[in-house]
Amino acid sequence: MSLLLRLRIVKPSLNLFTDRSFSTVKIPQSRRSTTKFDKLIYDAGNSGDFETVRCLLNSRVAYGSFNTSDTFKFLTNTASYTSDLEDLRRVLPQIDRGFTRKNAYDILIARLCKLNRIEDALIVIGDMSGLTPSTFHPILCSLTKKNKIEEAWRVVESMRSKSVPVDVTSYNYFLTSHCYDGELEEASEVIRKIEEEEGISPDACSYDALVLGACRSGKVEAAIGILRRMEEDGVRVLYSTYAHVITEMVKEGYYALGLEFVLTYAGRDLKKL
Template identity: 55%
Template sequence: MTFLRGAARNPRSAAAAVARPRASSNPNPTPIVIRDEPTSAYYDDLVNAAGRHGDFATVRNLLNKRVRDGCFNTGDTFRFLTQAETSLSALDDLIRALSRLDGGFPRKSAFDALIARLCRLGRPEDALRAAETMASGGFGLNPVTFHPILNLLTRRGDFEGARRVAGLMRDRGVSPDLTAHNYFLTAHCYRGDLASAGRAMEEIEQEGLGADTRTYDALVLGACRAGKVGAAVGLLRRMEGEGVSPLYSTHAHVIKAMSKRGWAAQAAELVRAYAGRDRALDGESYGVLGSELMRLRKVEEARRVVEEMAEKGLIMGEKLREFYRSNPNVG
């Protein structure tokens, strides 16, 4: 059973019956002239130009050569693929070209980049078909391959589809890693569904995967969404005790939750309690606090925050800078 049959709700051919660009059948690549010291962006432009002309022999050669030149694939590598059916009709030709890339990293990374691009286009069925090709060919299938697919499905709230993908991963001998589990956890927490988040966390614990910064970020977000701000603060303290560095967004979740409940003083106290440890975190946290106070029209409190930012030399966003300039008598 292929990934496509097992995971897609509405299986469909990826426009294989649509006429493909005539040049795609040409086995002879266009001669490649590469400038001195090429960059990844430079190779992306060449790959996309060849892809738009259906010259997949050249695409294949460029993808091989860029790796040898130390220029790795990026989110723009397959930008020539768009939502247009005339573009996606060439997907079969592209997958065949990738299957003939040099083995190991060149082929594996190209497939991963293609899958990520298809997911950005909102096409998980096509992404799964590319993953099936990797599985059938032994092209280095691993959890990273599936991260964009799981991210897309869970963000959509299609947990049934995401669970099928996780099951298909296991069928292929690929165990979902912590990042894969975090996608489920984050999506549940974003919705404030603590019951489902709890079950997701139980799965993480049962598999002995521990918790990383994104796990804690999701839990803090979930607590804030569910109105349990005290629990969110407790999680921040637990992270500190375990030596886990929080994402900047983790503090922002709590600051915003406190501000929305009218706890501006407590939010300011939290920001100042963590001040001085990480300059970038300070800039983010003070910025979020100042913006929230401005939104709530707490002018005096906002003045004190922007004054502190100025004293600490923290970078302000445009709105905060304008507020600071418009309120010179801060303090």
């Protein structure tokens, strides 16, 4: 039966290391830490040496040192932003195909979202091939956090137009936004879309958002009911899900009930080895 109805809530090639450039940045000839690679890319990007940025993006993945949220930290909202982004758009299509290129694009999009450059992130998506839902996640996260729900839904429509499936994580950004604001009717509509339109099942984060929504609406009993439904359905309960309930109980002064809740659920969220 629908959750909505039940709850009734209102090996890359190593010859790339022979790439030559006039850079003063030395490209590592052996494995280095992600921090080291990020620092080298920062220095190269900050100095405008994007040929070296390209080489470093290739070499780090070949050595198993993957990109991080700091990889494009040199890209900032300064006077050089536009030219730096254009240089990145020029060199990214030149790096190795597959994971290396896709991951570099994804990390760049996440960086642009952190800089609140959503339109530029969408432009970069237009440069890509092999799009996946995760490519759009930073954009949806950024928009829904700012309560720009209509813009976020337009991004969803863009995903569909590009034949990118809308996964449960994409919907969870909307669900969390509505539940944080206590908008239970809107949250119910998102659950309906997940189950009826997409035919996928809500996950632990979906339930977590629903518990949050119930708590922020002052409906602790409903929140506990959702938590029990999670257990019945075999859904792993997140630490934050328990915390939502406890926080609301303390806020409302239900100290004895809160203590009973803690004692009842103590140890249930331990990971099974």
